Amino acid sequence: MFDIRAIRENPEAFRAAWNRKKPELGNVVDDIHAHDAALRTAVTDKQEAEKLRNETSKLIGRAKASGDEAEFERLRKIVADAKDTIEVAGEQEEAARKLLDDLLYGLPNIPLAEVPEGQDEDSNVEQHKWEPEERPCKLKNPKDHADLGEALGMMDFETAAKMSGARFVLLKGKLARFERALAAFMLDVQTEEHGYTECSPPLLVKDQALVGTGQLPKFEEDLFSGIFGVKPIDVFAEGKVRTFHYILSILESLKNVGEAISESSIEDAMKRVDARDYVPVSKHDDKSYYDSFKRLSKLRLEPFWGANIDWTFSKWKDVTEQLVASDSVEAKSIPQSERSWLIPTAEVPLTNIVRDSIMEPGELPKRFTAHTPCFRSEAGSAGRDTKGMIRLHQFNKVEMVSIVANEEEGLAELERMTECAEAILKKLDLPFRRMLLCAGDMGAGARKTYDLEVWLPSQDTYREISSCSYCGDYQARRMSARYRPEAGAKPEFVHTLNGSGLAVGRTLVAILENYQNEDGSITVPEALRGYMGGLKVISA
Numbered sequence: 001m002f003d004i005r006a007i008r009e010n011p012e013a014f015r016a017a018w019n020r021k022k023p024e025l026g027n028v029v030d031d032i033h034a035h036d037a038a039l040r041t042a043v044t045d046k047q048e049a050e051k052l053r054n055e056t057s058k059l060i061g062r063a064k065a066s067g068d069e070a071e072f073e074r075l076r077k078i079v080a081d082a083k084d085t086i087e088v089a090g091e092q093e094e095a096a097r098k099l100l101d102d103l104l105y106g107l108p109n110i111p112l113a114e115v116p117e118g119q120d121e122d123s124n125v126e127q128h129k130w131e132p133e134e135r136p137c138k139l140k141n142p143k144d145h146a147d148l149g150e151a152l153g154m155m156d157f158e159t160a161a162k163m164s165g166a167r168f169v170l171l172k173g174k175l176a177r178f179e180r181a182l183a184a185f186m187l188d189v190q191t192e193e194h195g196y197t198e199c200s201p202p203l204l205v206k207d208q209a210l211v212g213t214g215q216l217p218k219f220e221e222d223l224f225s226g227i228f229g230v231k232p233i234d235v236f237a238e239g240k241v242r243t244f245h246y247i248l249s250i251l252e253s254l255k256n257v258g259e260a261i262s263e264s265s266i267e268d269a270m271k272r273v274d275a276r277d278y279v280p281v282s283k284h285d286d287k288s289y290y291d292s293f294k295r296l297s298k299l300r301l302e303p304f305w306g307a308n309i310d311w312t313f314s315k316w317k318d319v320t321e322q323l324v325a326s327d328s329v330e331a332k333s334i335p336q337s338e339r340s341w342l343i344p345t346a347e348v349p350l351t352n353i354v355r356d357s358i359m360e361p362g363e364l365p366k367r368f369t370a371h372t373p374c375f376r377s378e379a380g381s382a383g384r385d386t387k388g389m390i391r392l393h394q395f396n397k398v399e400m401v402s403i404v405a406n407e408e409e410g411l412a413e414l415e416r417m418t419e420c421a422e423a424i425l426k427k428l429d430l431p432f433r434r435m436l437l438c439a440g441d442m443g444a445g446a447r448k449t450y451d452l453e454v455w456l457p458s459q460d461t462y463r464e465i466s467s468c469s470y471c472g473d474y475q476a477r478r479m480s481a482r483y484r485p486e487a488g489a490k491p492e493f494v495h496t497l498n499g500s501g502l503a504v505g506r507t508l509v510a511i512l513e514n515y516q517n518e519d520g521s522i523t524v525p526e527a528l529r530g531y532m533g534g535l536k537v538i539s540a
Contacts, residue, residue: 001104001477007032017110020117020439031103039096046089053082087262091305105211106218108444109474115448118438125436127450130422132429136523137514142457145512146388149175151520152540155389166386167378167393174538175508178524179396181531182511183371183504186398186424190501194420196369196400201349203372204340209352212479214445214471215344224375224393225339244320246278246297251313261304261312270294342375346399347498351475354403358491359483365413366403369501371396389505390463396504400468402497405483407472410495411448414470418450421466421501427527430510431455433462447472452502454510465506468499 007014011033015026056078063072116125149155154175160168171179190196210216215223250269251261259265275294276284283289304312343349350368359366374397385391400420402413418434425432437449446469453462473493476482482491515523521539524532 001474002107003477004032004036004100004104008036014110018107020111020115021108021442022119022440025108028103028107032100035096035100035103039093039100042089042093042096046086046093049082049085049089053079053086056082087264090263094302102217105478109214109447109471111439111442111446112448112470115442116436116438119440120438121441123438124441124451125438127434127436129431129433130426131431132426135431135514136429136525137457137516139457139516139518142513142516143520144388144458145456145509148512148516148520148522149389152522152538154538157388164393167391169389169392174532174535177532178511178528178538179504179508181528182507183396183398185528185531186501186504186507187369187371189424189427190369190398190400190420193423194367196367196420199346199350199353199368199370201343201346201353201370201372203343205343205348205352207339207341209348209355210341212355213348213351213475214478215348218444222377223344224342224377241320241323242278242280243293243297243300244316244323246273246275246293247300248313248316248320249273249278250297250301251309251316255309255313259309261301261307261309263305266298266301270298343372344376345374345397345498346370346372347401350399350401351403351496351498352479353401354476354481354494355479357481359403359481359494361484361486364403364405364483364494365409368401369398371398371504389509392505395506398501398504400499400501403481404495404497405485405492406495410470410472410497413497414448414450414468417497417499417501418452418466418468421452421468421499424502424507425452425454425465428507428511428525430507430514432465443467443469445469445471445474447474454506455514456510457513457516463506465510466500466502469497471496471498 002014007029011029015029017026018028019026056075060072060075060079063075116123118124143151146155146157149171150157152175154171154173156170156172157168160170187198191198207216210223250266250273253269253272254261254265259268275290275297279290279293283293350370353368354366373394375394378391378393389395400417402417404410404413422432422434432452432454435451435453437446437451442449449467449469451464452466452468454465455461456463472495475496476493481494481496483494484491511525512522515525517523517537519539521537524536524538529536
């Protein structure tokens with residue numbers, strides 16, 4: 001999210017910055033201004049009407065006591081009109097706020113001035129290259145990692161496809177141990193040498209966690225989600241049926257008393273229709289469940305405020321009957337808030353460690369690391385890297401996350417974090433280069449990003465193996481993560497960073513290709529031999 005006051009005061013700066021991310025994106029500033037103006041107008045109208053209502057209400061009693069019926073009726077009409085204004089302005093305020101929030105939550109972060117111009121990888125700028133004293137691979141015609149792994153009988157794409165589909169792999173034997181060894185090696189370096197705190201976080205998260213780090217709501221198609229294994233689909237379906245019946249009863253109550261559909265009339269109807277009649281008996285004493293049931297029911301009715309009651313009742317009756325008649329509820333109809341999401345990276349749970357918190361002086365910086373599986377749909381990657389382990393739906397990665405106080409500390413931490421990732425490649429004697437990404441090629445949450453690209457002999461090129469990003473307070477604002485600069489000071493938003501230290505699968509790919517021998521065997525890098533029980537060569 002962004003500070004709306006900053007956008008009001010510096011609209012052209014934001015327009016120019018978003019245009020750097022994507023041409024014409026800066027035009028969104030005009031929409032932001034329109035929604036912001038509508039919101040402020042609605043808030044002002046509502047506040048003025050509330051003030052008028054309160055002041056006039058005090059006079060009504062006096063008019064009644066004095067027997068001045070004409071004045072009494074005049075004042076009562078003023079109060080009634082004010083209540084109508086409050087209701088209408090409240091609806092306008094909520095609608096404008098939703099439009100503004102939806103817009104702001106979907107926008108990318110602002111690139112730093114030092115970030116190069118450009119829209120794709122062709123505009124990224126090389127910072128430096130690193131070479132070992134002697135490159136491990138000396139073959140004239142190096143083989144692809146997939147061919148090497150399959151020839152060893154330890155990398156099986158066909159069997160993985162039978163169980164899971166394309167873009168999965170089954171590692172076996174020494175390669176499975178090798179993957180585990182790599183992760184352990186990376187964690188040891190990042191914790192023992194670089195001071196990161198190792199974590200073992202959840203792999204399933206709520207939607208709020210992904211909103212906090214920026215994957216939602218914009219990039220839902222890149223994620224895997226569902227309620228299976230967490231909340232059975234039939235339980236959810238039963239809950240939805242109960243909710244729909246409750247809503248139908250609320251609408252019927254409004255219809256019977258002849259009231260229009262509005263926030264206040266719905267709240268009144270909820271007092272007449274006891275929600276406990278619609279929730280399971282086992283949940284009657286569960287206040288959290290009970291309150292959530294009522295809140296979700298009310299939210300479902302929001303789009304119908306002001307609609308014709310007879311038409312709305314008829315529509316809900318039809319939908320409820322269809323739901324009861326159906327055998328199940330399709331997963332695509334499940335709202336984000338009801339789903340659990342597989343993490344696309346440990347950045348999500350590690351960064352959310354500081355969600356909704358205020359850190360006291362001396363607590364920063366915080367540095368976390370974790371080795372987890374990562375799950376990505378790879379939407380938009382059709383036809384790219386279809387062979388091998390470069391682009392999988394499920395892969396392992398060691399992630400690093402840092403929480404700091406401000407931009408100065410954040411930029412220094414970015415250099416440190418990137419060097420922590422580079423250290424792994426250097427210890428493994430893998431040739432690599434550091435790239436400074438251009439504005440259009442950075443991730444949505446980043447203000448500045450370095451990519452590390454490792455040399456792959458079979459492709460005769462460098463490929464990404466780590467991405468380290470400074471995000472400013474972009475994620476902190478979405479998570480409400482703050483700190484106090486000094487004791488008793490007003491809390492300020494923290495700044496966050498994340499980076500791979502490294503992608504385990506791609507590191508395995510790089511080692512297979514760079515350490516391959518003429519006979520198809522793989523020399524184990526010296527740094528990993530202690531993790532492999534002293535094994536020096538992986539062979540069939």
